[in-house]
Amino acid sequence: MNRHDQHGSGRTSHRRWKTRLLAAAGAGALLLASGAFAPSASAKESGDGGDGGDQVLTVAVAQSVDSLSPFLAVRLLSTSIHRLTYEYLTNYDPKDNHVIPGLATEWKSSPDKLTWTYTIRSDSKWSDGEQATAEDAAWTFNKMMTDPGAATANGSFVGNFAKVTAPSPTQLVIRLKKPQATMTALDVPIVPKHVWEKVDDFSKFNNDKDFPVVGNGPFVLTDYKPDSYVRLKANKDFWRGAPKFDELVFRYYKDQDAAVAALRKGEVSFVAGSPSLTPAQADSLKDEENIHVNDAPGRRFYALATNPGARAKDGTRFGDGDPSLLDQRVRNALFMAVDRKAIVDKVFQGHAVEGAGYIPPRFSSYFFEPSADQKLAYDPEAAAELLDEAGYRTNADGKRLGKDGKPLNYRVLCHATDPNDKAVGKYLQEWWGELGISITLDCLDNVTDPWLAGEYDLAFDGWSVNPDPDFVLSIHTCDALPATPKDTGATDNFICDEKYDALYAQQLGEYDAAKRAEIVKRMESRLYDTGYMNVMAYPNAVEAYRTDQIESITTMPSDAGNIYGQDGYWSWWSAVPAGSGDSGGSSSSTGTVIGIAAGVVVLVGLGVLFAVRRRASADDRE
Numbered sequence: 001m002n003r004h005d006q007h008g009s010g011r012t013s014h015r016r017w018k019t020r021l022l023a024a025a026g027a028g029a030l031l032l033a034s035g036a037f038a039p040s041a042s043a044k045e046s047g048d049g050g051d052g053g054d055q056v057l058t059v060a061v062a063q064s065v066d067s068l069s070p071f072l073a074v075r076l077l078s079t080s081i082h083r084l085t086y087e088y089l090t091n092y093d094p095k096d097n098h099v100i101p102g103l104a105t106e107w108k109s110s111p112d113k114l115t116w117t118y119t120i121r122s123d124s125k126w127s128d129g130e131q132a133t134a135e136d137a138a139w140t141f142n143k144m145m146t147d148p149g150a151a152t153a154n155g156s157f158v159g160n161f162a163k164v165t166a167p168s169p170t171q172l173v174i175r176l177k178k179p180q181a182t183m184t185a186l187d188v189p190i191v192p193k194h195v196w197e198k199v200d201d202f203s204k205f206n207n208d209k210d211f212p213v214v215g216n217g218p219f220v221l222t223d224y225k226p227d228s229y230v231r232l233k234a235n236k237d238f239w240r241g242a243p244k245f246d247e248l249v250f251r252y253y254k255d256q257d258a259a260v261a262a263l264r265k266g267e268v269s270f271v272a273g274s275p276s277l278t279p280a281q282a283d284s285l286k287d288e289e290n291i292h293v294n295d296a297p298g299r300r301f302y303a304l305a306t307n308p309g310a311r312a313k314d315g316t317r318f319g320d321g322d323p324s325l326l327d328q329r330v331r332n333a334l335f336m337a338v339d340r341k342a343i344v345d346k347v348f349q350g351h352a353v354e355g356a357g358y359i360p361p362r363f364s365s366y367f368f369e370p371s372a373d374q375k376l377a378y379d380p381e382a383a384a385e386l387l388d389e390a391g392y393r394t395n396a397d398g399k400r401l402g403k404d405g406k407p408l409n410y411r412v413l414c415h416a417t418d419p420n421d422k423a424v425g426k427y428l429q430e431w432w433g434e435l436g437i438s439i440t441l442d443c444l445d446n447v448t449d450p451w452l453a454g455e456y457d458l459a460f461d462g463w464s465v466n467p468d469p470d471f472v473l474s475i476h477t478c479d480a481l482p483a484t485p486k487d488t489g490a491t492d493n494f495i496c497d498e499k500y501d502a503l504y505a506q507q508l509g510e511y512d513a514a515k516r517a518e519i520v521k522r523m524e525s526r527l528y529d530t531g532y533m534n535v536m537a538y539p540n541a542v543e544a545y546r547t548d549q550i551e552s553i554t555t556m557p558s559d560a561g562n563i564y565g566q567d568g569y570w571s572w573w574s575a576v577p578a579g580s581g582d583s584g585g586s587s588s589s590t591g592t593v594i595g596i597a598a599g600v601v602v603l604v605g606l607g608v609l610f611a612v613r614r615r616a617s618a619d620d621r622e
Helices: 076-085 136-144 254-266 279-285 327-337 342-345 380-389 421-435 448-452 469-472 498-508 513-530 570-574 586-597
Strands: 058-062 091-092 099-101 105-109 115-120 161-168 171-176 219-225 230-234 245-251 291-296 302-306 353-354 410-417 438-444 460-462 532-540 540-546 550-552
Touching: 058 254, 076 230, 076 245, 091 136, 091 532, 099 105, 099 410, 136 161, 136 171, 254 279, 254 540, 279 291, 279 540, 302 327, 302 421, 327 513, 342 421, 342 438, 342 532, 410 421, 421 438, 421 460, 469 498, 498 513
Parallel strands: 058 245, 410 438, 410 460
Antiparallel strands: 091 099, 105 115, 115 171, 161 171, 219 230, 230 245, 291 540, 302 460, 302 532, 353 532
């Protein structure tokens, strides 16, 4: 979403998917003050229900949980929790994102690339003592293949699967309909069959009633209070080694300034922001004693999405997006009236990079930049001419009129918890006002419902992109649309474009890394030209933690990367409590991972190392 964050968000209610993982999108979110409603006030004390003397790492987050079911969750916080509690077949090295073993110790493909065989490790146990086996993995994938509810969050991964079997406890075999280049990047949490086979309706089961939740990751989910906190305890039997903190708590703050104040007072160990700290907050913390600010290139994009006309797979159109936005010339004109440099300089105050393509420059092989002739550069005069050409002219009062003769006034969905949305929104009011177009900022705690209903004109959007971009590309395909207006699809923004879909299918079956990257760039070019997504910036990951509570922690990538929302569990698994006397930390943790990676059995018969994937979103699935 990780898709996840993304600004990306997850979608809630009975119709699940995403809007932006950045937002605290849940309605009725609670404002927590001084830890009154959450456990574990500091890293030194366990608080409610903990054992005396436990080392507790408390993370302040500005996003609530959409679901604790790995079959439904798409928000960055939720998917991050699932990375901590369930193993995936493969993982990503924190140093450079290359594929390393997870639940699978090795893998190989048949010469025709249609059959993949994974060796499942024999030293992973579920937290209830049962052995984790290939049968658990086969059941997870088969459930997603046969139950639409179970395919809600990650169904794009199994759409091309023909058959999945477990010939033995340590052997998993996946047969494909056609080659699929993401077979070492299946970011799907593997769940215990003996627990989940009891679930009746996967579309409604949120996995939030019975604790502890059975898992096999580095942490065990032990407690949860909606819009308040999530508590996890270290899995002492985790095959890679137990975490060094005894307990990990994610505490939700609707007000980010309150979260920063809690960090200053030592009530929390780490602040992730929403998903990043604002420049003012980061600057105010840099000179604080015992506080370290991490400011590194991020994995997110920050965008403005246009309603392309909400529709379902059955052809039914719904929602009330302004019909003028169905004209590509109008969409392009709006984006030519957005000064991306000003957004980077004035809103992010330099803690971001000017936006262009759909994938951030951190993933250099997939990074797209438009050509000089293609670029929709900031040019208000050209934007006005394009609107005139499209038939949207101004009246005597300077108001630009729609085809119905009424002045254009676009509704822009805005996340109430995100100061960046509000700041950029004010600039849009100024820039588009000069074109004769009014906008109404609709800043909500819950942007989910109007987004799912297609009741918006534009919306602030974004996703955390994973090392393999397949997921964030898939959410713009026609196949991601909801089956009917009453259903929930995997779509981000109801985009359905045949040329884009053809390119998506082409990249999915391309095993040559360089060739696949070029196809992905063509997909980004198509998104750029059609104007449905205006990527304005790539924000840095700006976060902070207390050095008197956390002695060391691994970033991803290790040289200069993020801590919160990683493509793995490295940060919280590796974190060393201050004063613990533990000689470990980020360097030793990373070394352990690389040492394991050296033993990976590379793909048989392919001769190439695949790029790996994601949430992403991810605001978002992020």
